[in-house]
Amino acid sequence: MDYTQLKQDLISYSKEIGIDKIGFASSDPFTELKDRLIRQQELNYHSGFEEPDIDKRTDPARLFEKPRSIVAIALAYPSKMKDHIQGKKGERRGIFCRASWGVDYHILLREKLKMLEDYLAQRVPEVRTLSMVDTGELSDRAVAERAGIGWSAKNCAIITPEFGSYVYLGEMITNIPFEPDEPLEDQCGSCTKCLDICPTGALVSGGQINAKRCIAFLTQTKEPLPEEFRKKIGNRVYGCDSCQTICPKNKGMDFHLHERMEPEPELAKPLLTPILHMSNRQFKETFGHVSGAWRGKKPIQRNAIIALAHFKEESALGDLIEVLQKDARPDIRGIAAWAIGKIGVEEGYQALRAALETESDEYACEEIKKALEQQ
Numbered sequence: 083m084d085y086t087q088l089k090q091d092l093i094s095y096s097k098e099i100g101i102d103k104i105g106f107a108s109s110d111p112f113t114e115l116k117d118r119l120i121r122q123q124e125l126n127y128h129s130g131f132e133e134p135d136i137d138k139r140t141d142p143a144r145l146f147e148k149p150r151s152i153v154a155i156a157l158a159y160p161s162k163m164k165d166h167i168q169g170k171k172g173e174r175r176g177i178f179c180r181a182s183w184g185v186d187y188h189i190l191l192r193e194k195l196k197m198l199e200d201y202l203a204q205r206v207p208e209v210r211t212l213s214m215v216d217t218g219e220l221s222d223r224a225v226a227e228r229a230g231i232g233w234s235a236k237n238c239a240i241i242t243p244e245f246g247s248y249v250y251l252g253e254m255i256t257n258i259p260f261e262p263d264e265p266l267e268d269q270c271g272s273c274t275k276c277l278d279i280c281p282t283g284a285l286v287s288g289g290q291i292n293a294k295r296c297i298a299f300l301t302q303t304k305e306p307l308p309e310e311f312r313k314k315i316g317n318r319v320y321g322c323d324s325c326q327t328i329c330p331k332n333k334g335m336d337f338h339l340h341e342r343m344e345p346e347p348e349l350a351k352p353l354l355t356p357i358l359h360m361s362n363r364q365f366k367e368t369f370g371h372v373s374g375a376w377r378g379k380k381p382i383q384r385n386a387i388i389a390l391a392h393f394k395e396e397s398a399l400g401d402l403i404e405v406l407q408k409d410a411r412p413d414i415r416g417i418a419a420w421a422i423g424k425i426g427v428e429e430g431y432q433a434l435r436a437a438l439e440t441e442s443d444e445y446a447c448e449e450i451k452k453a454l455e456q457q
């Protein structure tokens with residue numbers, strides 16, 4: 083079998099099916115990454131969302147019998163909305179990060195990888211493949227870096243020269259000995275814009291994140307959000323793009339190459355107040371197809387409450403009071419109390435005083451008391 087020709091044919095096929103960038107890497111263990119992951123865990127800088135078994139994460143041979151190569155792919159996503167909508171007083175809006183615009187990227191990349199798998203199966207009867215996107219064991223970024231898709235930047239992202247960092251990544255382990263591509267040169271140079279802008283100081287040094295301080299992580303937690311982060315979240319209801327939007331390498335990068343990645347403005351920048359009262363079913367029907375829905379409605383509702391406080395949105399006071407009085411979840415009642423305190427009007431304080439009489443949950447009571455102290 084002429085594997086050089088097969089590689090060229092696979093590259094051509096990938097273009098035909100709308101894969102924006104493809105690269106080839108060896109399937110050797112990721113030893114540098116292993117040390118890095120251990121260190122991140124020791125520092126408690128990891129998110130907890132990633133596969134916990136570091137050996138599996140860093141040795142493809144633990145996942146796949148006799149691997150010979152990894153094929154990495156990238157799909158570029160839009161950074162600007164065509165029909166931009168702006169929130170205003172009385173109609174405040176939240177914002178989902180760009181990686182949650184359009185149809186869930188896991189679905190789109192898995193479809194492309196399946197097409198590559200099928201193509202290889204037609205050409206090489208004995209081929210074996212194992213594909214993954216985000217939720218798999220491997221570090222998608224480490225694979226992409228090794229395969230020459232982009233460089234590993236100070237904001238932690240893989241930045242491609244062609245599409246900036248606005249790319250989703252995925253990969254396929256194979257038993258075919260494809261010739262590996264060369265990694266790219268780091269092009270960050272002396273720039274530190276991403277580190278400087280990060281609202282929470284999560285980028286502790288170039289290429290090193292404390293995920294526990296990253297807003298992208300914090301917007302996805304289901305636990306009560308520590309006070310120090312509430313102001314910093316602003317109106318982000320899911321994810322954070324600040325270290326990417328500031329990046330000079332992303333200047334002018336806005337690609338609309340995949341119809342299903344186009345954001346629906348009403349979902350990407352949703353009205354905040356209606357989110358507060360959504361049932362599970364309504365939430366699923368509205369947001370179920372976007373990647374930002376994977377943690378369910380609770381974190382999004384909590385973030386929507388924080389966003390209303392950020393705007394000091396008086397028109398939402400009645401809705402927040404209703405949450406304070408009726409929501410079954412104590413931490414949601416607690417955050418509503420905090421938001422009512424931030425809006426800071428007498429009607430809100432009255433509701434807080436009344437709630438304190440009836441509230442039985444310790445956390446919610448604490449939040450109500452703290453909110454009342456701000457009077």
Ligand code: B12
Pocket residue numbers: 114115118119122129131132179180181215216217218219220221222223224225227233234235237238239240241247248249250251252288289290291293296298299320321322323325
């Ligand atoms: C856990 C996770 C998170 C966590 C932690 C993020 C992080 N930086 O580690 C949280 C929830 C915070 C998060 C946020 C985001 N995420 Co995320 N996330 C992941 C996930 C599941 C695992 C990442 C991981 O293992 N991190 C651990 C670190 C230590 O390793 P790594 O970044 O994977 O690998 C690099 C480092 O190890 C570094 N490294 C290794 N050794 C050394 C040594 C030195 C000295 C240095 C400097 C660096 C270094 O090089 C590797 C290659 O870049 C991946 C999917 C996957 N399976 O890989 C998606 C993934 C990384 N996320 C992605 C995206 C889009 C995001 C967000 C942009 C979403 C958003 N807008 O809110 C933000 C970006 C935040 C940021 N600045 O990184 C994309 C990245 C695409 C790209 N172009 O890079 C991925 C690849 C998903 C995908 N398949 O497309 N994410």
Ligand code: SF4
Pocket residue numbers: 279280281282283284285291295296297298322323324325326
């Ligand atoms: S995503 Fe936001 S919070 Fe996280 S590192 Fe980037 S700028 Fe900081």
Ligand code: SF4
Pocket residue numbers: 235236237238269270271272273274275276277325328329330331
């Ligand atoms: S902002 Fe500057 S340092 Fe940060 S990733 Fe972009 S080029 Fe690199």
